[in-house]
Amino acid sequence: MNSDSCSSIQCSHCQLPVGKGEFFREVEGEIHRFCCYGCCLAYQVHRGAREEPEAAWLLIRLGVGAFLAMNIMLFSLLLYSGSLGVADGYLIQGVHVLLWILATPVLLILGGPFIYNACRQALHGRVTADALVSIGALAAYGYSALQVIAAGEVVYFDTATMVLVLFTLGRYIEAMGRVRTARSLAPMLEAERATATVVAGGQDHEQFVTRVRPGMVVRVRPGERVPVDGMVTEGRSACNEAVLTGQSEEKLKVPGSAVHAGSINANGQLLIRASVPGADTQWMRMSRQIREMLGHQSLAGALVDRIAALFVPAVLLLAIGTVYYWSGYTAFEQAMMAGVAVLVVACPCALGLAAPLATAIGLGRAAQHGILIRGGRILERLGQIRAVAFDKTGTLTTGNLEVVGATAIDGNQQGLLERSAGLAHGSEHPIARAIQHYVHDRGVIPTPGIELEAHPGQGMTGVLDGALTAMGSENYMVGLGCSIPALLVEKVAANKCGCTLVYVGWDHQVRGLLELSDAPKAGARTMIQALHLAGIETCLLSGDNEPAVTRTAHLLGIQEWRAGLLPVDKVAALKVWERRHGSVAMVGDGLNDGPVLANASVGIAVGEASDLARETADITLPKAALGQLPGLIQLAHRVRKVVLTNAGWALGYNLVALGLAAQGLLLPIIAAALMAGSSLMVVANSLRAGRESATPVSDNDAFYLQSH
Amino acid sequence: MTRYLLIFLAGFAGSLHCVGMCGGFACAMGPGRGHMATVLRHLSYNIGRVVTYCFMGALVGYLGAQIIHGWEETSLAIAQRMLAFVSGALMILIGLQFFGIFQRLNQGAGVGGQLFIQALRDLLKHPSPFAPLAFGVINGFLPCPLVFAFVIQASASGDPLSGFLIMAALGLGTLPAMFLMGGLGARFRSKPRQVNEPAVSVRLFKGHDTGLWQWPNWRLQGVRIAGVFIILLGLITIGRGVLPIGTHIHIL
Numbered sequence: 001m002n003s004d005s006c007s008s009i010q011c012s013h014c015q016l017p018v019g020k021g022e023f024f025r026e027v028e029g030e031i032h033r034f035c036c037y038g039c040c041l042a043y044q045v046h047r048g049a050r051e052e053p054e055a056a057w058l059l060i061r062l063g064v065g066a067f068l069a070m071n072i073m074l075f076s077l078l079l080y081s082g083s084l085g086v087a088d089g090y091l092i093q094g095v096h097v098l099l100w101i102l103a104t105p106v107l108l109i110l111g112g113p114f115i116y117n118a119c120r121q122a123l124h125g126r127v128t129a130d131a132l133v134s135i136g137a138l139a140a141y142g143y144s145a146l147q148v149i150a151a152g153e154v155v156y157f158d159t160a161t162m163v164l165v166l167f168t169l170g171r172y173i174e175a176m177g178r179v180r181t182a183r184s185l186a187p188m189l190e191a192e193r194a195t196a197t198v199v200a201g202g203q204d205h206e207q208f209v210t211r212v213r214p215g216m217v218v219r220v221r222p223g224e225r226v227p228v229d230g231m232v233t234e235g236r237s238a239c240n241e242a243v244l245t246g247q248s249e250e251k252l253k254v255p256g257s258a259v260h261a262g263s264i265n266a267n268g269q270l271l272i273r274a275s276v277p278g279a280d281t282q283w284m285r286m287s288r289q290i291r292e293m294l295g296h297q298s299l300a301g302a303l304v305d306r307i308a309a310l311f312v313p314a315v316l317l318l319a320i321g322t323v324y325y326w327s328g329y330t331a332f333e334q335a336m337m338a339g340v341a342v343l344v345v346a347c348p349c350a351l352g353l354a355a356p357l358a359t360a361i362g363l364g365r366a367a368q369h370g371i372l373i374r375g376g377r378i379l380e381r382l383g384q385i386r387a388v389a390f391d392k393t394g395t396l397t398t399g400n401l402e403v404v405g406a407t408a409i410d411g412n413q414q415g416l417l418e419r420s421a422g423l424a425h426g427s428e429h430p431i432a433r434a435i436q437h438y439v440h441d442r443g444v445i446p447t448p449g450i451e452l453e454a455h456p457g458q459g460m461t462g463v464l465d466g467a468l469t470a471m472g473s474e475n476y477m478v479g480l481g482c483s484i485p486a487l488l489v490e491k492v493a494a495n496k497c498g499c500t501l502v503y504v505g506w507d508h509q510v511r512g513l514l515e516l517s518d519a520p521k522a523g524a525r526t527m528i529q530a531l532h533l534a535g536i537e538t539c540l541l542s543g544d545n546e547p548a549v550t551r552t553a554h555l556l557g558i559q560e561w562r563a564g565l566l567p568v569d570k571v572a573a574l575k576v577w578e579r580r581h582g583s584v585a586m587v588g589d590g591l592n593d594g595p596v597l598a599n600a601s602v603g604i605a606v607g608e609a610s611d612l613a614r615e616t617a618d619i620t621l622p623k624a625a626l627g628q629l630p631g632l633i634q635l636a637h638r639v640r641k642v643v644l645t646n647a648g649w650a651l652g653y654n655l656v657a658l659g660l661a662a663q664g665l666l667l668p669i670i671a672a673a674l675m676a677g678s679s680l681m682v683v684a685n686s687l688r689a690g691r692e693s694a695t696p697v698s699d700n701d702a703f704y705l706q707s708h
Numbered sequence: 709m710t711r712y713l714l715i716f717l718a719g720f721a722g723s724l725h726c727v728g729m730c731g732g733f734a735c736a737m738g739p740g741r742g743h744m745a746t747v748l749r750h751l752s753y754n755i756g757r758v759v760t761y762c763f764m765g766a767l768v769g770y771l772g773a774q775i776i777h778g779w780e781e782t783s784l785a786i787a788q789r790m791l792a793f794v795s796g797a798l799m800i801l802i803g804l805q806f807f808g809i810f811q812r813l814n815q816g817a818g819v820g821g822q823l824f825i826q827a828l829r830d831l832l833k834h835p836s837p838f839a840p841l842a843f844g845v846i847n848g849f850l851p852c853p854l855v856f857a858f859v860i861q862a863s864a865s866g867d868p869l870s871g872f873l874i875m876a877a878l879g880l881g882t883l884p885a886m887f888l889m890g891g892l893g894a895r896f897r898s899k900p901r902q903v904n905e906p907a908v909s910v911r912l913f914k915g916h917d918t919g920l921w922q923w924p925n926w927r928l929q930g931v932r933i934a935g936v937f938i939i940l941l942g943l944i945t946i947g948r949g950v951l952p953i954g955t956h957i958h959i960l
Contacts, residue, residue: 056830056839063831063842067756070763070845077766077868081773176823680823 058175062168065110068102069161075099076158096148096155103141103157110164111137127312133167135316136343136668143336154333156340159668163344166672170679177357177683191262191287196227196278199271209261212278220270225262228274229281232257237268262286286367315346315658322662330664338664345657345671355643357686362639369628372620382602382619382633383640387581388531389574391588391596392542392552395606395626397518401430403438404499405515409485416512418447420504422464423471426452431502432460434516459502469506477503477510484510499548518548520555523627528556530630537581541570541596570596587621587629604629646682653678712877714937715858719881722854722934730757733832733847734889737840749840750890756844757886758879761855762872764848768863769871776866788866792948795864799942802857803935824850854878857938864945 032043075095111134118131140160147155194209197219204219209227212218217233220226226239238250241263250266253259259272262283278284319342326335359376366373373379390396408416421439424432425446432454439446449469452462459472461480470480474492477484482505491513492501499515531538540561542549549563562573574596578584586593586600597603597617605617606626621629657674660666737753776787824846831843848855858878862871 056834057836059827059831059846060834060836060838060842063756063845064838067759067841067845070759074759074763074766074868074872077770078872081770081868172827173823176826179826 058172061109062172065106066165068106069165072099072102072161073158093151099155099157100145100148103161106161106164107141110168132315132343132346136340137164140340162669163672166676170676173679173683191284194227209278212274214274214276216274218272218274220265220272222265222267225264226259227261228272228278229261229276230272230274232259232270233273234271235269237270238266239263286372319343326664337668340668341661341666341671344668345661358639358642362635365635366632370622370625371632374618378602378618379636379639382636385583385585385601387537387584389539389541389584389586391593392540392544392549393518394589395587396524397520397552401434401516402519403434403514404517407491408512409487416504417444419464419469420471421446422449423460423462423469427454427460431516467506471502471504477505482508482510488513520552525556527627527629528558534630539577541565541573567595571599574600642685646685650682712873715874715877716881718934718937719878723882723885734886750887753840753844754883754886756841757848760845760848761875761879764859765862765871765875766868768859769865769868772863772866792864792945795860796942796946798860799857800939802853803938803942805853861941
């Protein structure tokens with residue numbers, strides 16, 4: 001490669017210089033240059049893995065069928081245009097026989113599956129779309145065969161075969177749409193084929209993960225996926241749990257740590273004792289659910305079947321009517337072609353694809369962020385909600401106390417904090433810890449103390465700087481003989497925040513007050529704002545006291561709240577709110593909100609997915625993923641929109657085409673080509689939905705990180 | 709007949725482009741069980757490919773005829789001329805692309821393109837004796853500038869028979885090189901291919917230090933010759949559109 005022309009940039013595929021018109025394309029993360037689009041496609045054929053052997057067989061049938069059909073079409077075109085010498089009747093008969101010979105294998109290899117399915121369904125008393133295709137193709141074929149025998153002038157083998165080719169192409173596009181969806185969700189679907197290395201009797205046995213029972217010990221080598229939910233018994237390693245939690249940082253697992261199926265073991269070998277049967281892990285359930293969605297043949301299963309049960313016979317009648325009507329005006333062949341066009345174009349293939357692909361993608365995208373949605377219907381309902389009600393403690397707030405205010409009588413807050421921190425040092429109580437955090441964050445050095453003593457449920461004492469210092473509830477301080485200054489009493493009377501109050505005093509005098517409260521989670525405010533921006537109403541339903549709930553609602557910017565609700569009251573409050581806003585989603589921690597979650601249109605439980613395995617919530621949101629709620633709702637809206645667009649497109653398209661066909665304005669071959677195009681549109685639309693919806697969720701994350 | 713000979717030659721020269729683009733497929737198709745099976749595999753691959761070309765030729769010829777005859781009798785000649793002019797211009801544009809002169813349209817590999825890639829990938833190494841035929845049929849639809857140029861020529865002919873013959877001539881022109889690639893592929897398949905290694909077709913002729921094996925240069929020249937043929941045919945087609953009716957271009 002020493003010549004000048006070769007030293008210029010070469011096409012990644014054919015290695016010819018790309019010239020000025022180079023063509024960039026990213027393949028597997030690398031930028032490649034191609035000299036033409038064909039080379040770009042050809043290059044990608046050689047990369048990437050082969051898969052789906054069934055698809056290959058469908059393709060071979062399609063290719064061979066297309067080969068024969070193209071030959072038939074070629075000859076037919078030559079016949080139509082008169083290139084084969086119309087005058088020579090003898091030759092034409094010969095060509096007709098040749099076409100018959102070519103068409104018969106096409107009818108067998110491509111028409112066979114359609115006819116077989118149609119017959120099988122007919123035995124169960126159902127007339128399906130396959131019947132329409134079969135009747136259309138058989139009518140054209142049968143009529144043409146009779147014409148050949150009767151030495152007639154016109155044959156329609158091209159129509160019969162091309163319709164079959166194009167419909168098989170449509171089926172292939174559908175199948176590949178499912179395959180591509182499945183591939184984009186591969187980590188989730190891997191569970192089905194997963195195997196585990198079970199250690200028993202000092203030996204390793206490889207077996208399917210579904211056969212793993214609780215108590216079995218499983219060996220996980222570096223780089224492998226953990227196949228079971230369980231506990232580490234031996235070894236140390238970092239695990240990436242992105243498939244379950246959506247967070248890609250690795251967590252160190254040591255003996256005693258809980259590990260979840262689906263996470264990737266990074267660097268060390270682990271022995272894990274399974275805690276649930278291999279078929280019941282979270283990962284496996286997600287996988288099953290997505291697979292079920294992908295397998296769905298139709299919009300809503302039974303519904304479409306019911307429609308088809310009426311629709312298909314109606315189309316058959318319409319086709320017969322069309323033939324009858326047109327045969328009164330034109331030649332019988334043309335009338336028959338109009339009838340075949342009606343049969344072909346009425347086939348509601350794209351309709352069956354309208355929902356499953358987009359829904360499966362939606363479920364998968366959510367699962368990639370650790371969000372488990374129990375079924376496509378839930379996603380659909382979530383797409384309809386206009387309002388979200390929240391539980392407070394543990395859902396919007398951390399559930400841990402935080403110091404939210406400190407008041408010193410003499411104005412020396414620093415001194416107050418130094419002493420309270422010095423006392424708190426001697427305790428592991430949540431309040432003491434909250435004070436330690438607060439003080440540490442402000443860089444205050446605790447006063448060293450001696451004789452620190454804690455009185456559980458009341459307070460604690462110690463000697464700091466030679467003075468007896470105490471910290472605790474009002475009663476405790478009074479019991480120690482401390483007097484409470486009037487200023488503080490006023491302040492306490494004005495306390496509307498519902499905070500926990502801790503008095504701090506020394507030398508028999510209360511010197512100050514710390515206010516502690518349950519703090520909102522980082523990002524909760526941003527999340528609520530994002531919901532409001534998306535036009536979704538929010539509301540707080542809490543069992544906590546009024547001041548505390550009011551304070552949280554103000555902090556988070558929530559306009560409506562109800563406090564002091566028992567679980568039963570929450571259900572009633574939710575019902576009231578639902579009447580005003582239509583369907584409402586309820587977000588709770590899933591533990592004490594069971595009834596209200598079950599009564600909401602969509603119940604969303606926040607918490608570690610593994611803890612909630614037994615819960616009945618419709619959606620499980622990992623604690624860390626609360627910020628993704630707006631993204632999730634957006635995703636649901638988008639999926640719903642795509643499903644509706646798809647269904648509208650498929651139905652409208654069919655109806656318009658049906659009208660044209662009945663008027664004899666549509667050739668059957670063109671009708672079939674339109675149907676294949678329709679399937680392609682629906683697949684493309686569904687896949688696009690997945691790509692678009694991936695963005696808002698991650699954008700949300702970025703937003704979330706920036707503001708905190 | 710001269711016209712078809714010209715197209716055959718264009719196909720023959722242009723097949724040096726095929727060697728780069730589709731030669732890898734021919735190589736990867738691999739040997740069958742036994743010598744005859746190998747020959748059959750490559751024969752059916754190439755027949756599939758050429759039949760697709762012929763089908764496209766006849767189809768666009770037919771469509772061209774429909775366009776022309778869709779006009780009123782009086783403006784028929786004008787329609788024919790317009791079709792010829794547009795087709796000729798497009799052919800020249802494509803021909804010039806072989807010299808790297810024009811910016812190519814950056815088509816997106818949408819779902820259609822991805823399905824196409826997947827289909828070829830699934831079929832390429834399938835052991836079934838029918839797989840090469842199916843592969844050839846689909847391969848024939850791969851968007852290749854050479855094929856594009858002659859599909860346009862076929863549509864300008866305004867006649868299914870001419871369209872068929874144009875594409876058949878092109879297809880036959882590409883046969884020798886593609887067969888050769890298949891044979892070479894079968895011979896050199898002993899060594900498994902590395903992930904980022906170019907196809908056998910390219911590797912074989914990547915004339916390292918020996919001046920004799922400056923194959924990319926040869927191929928480049930061949931591709932340019934094909935470009936010249938296409939431009940020439942494009943000019944003639946345009947000529948049919950603009951020259952006075954009495955003018956007769958001999959080779960057409």
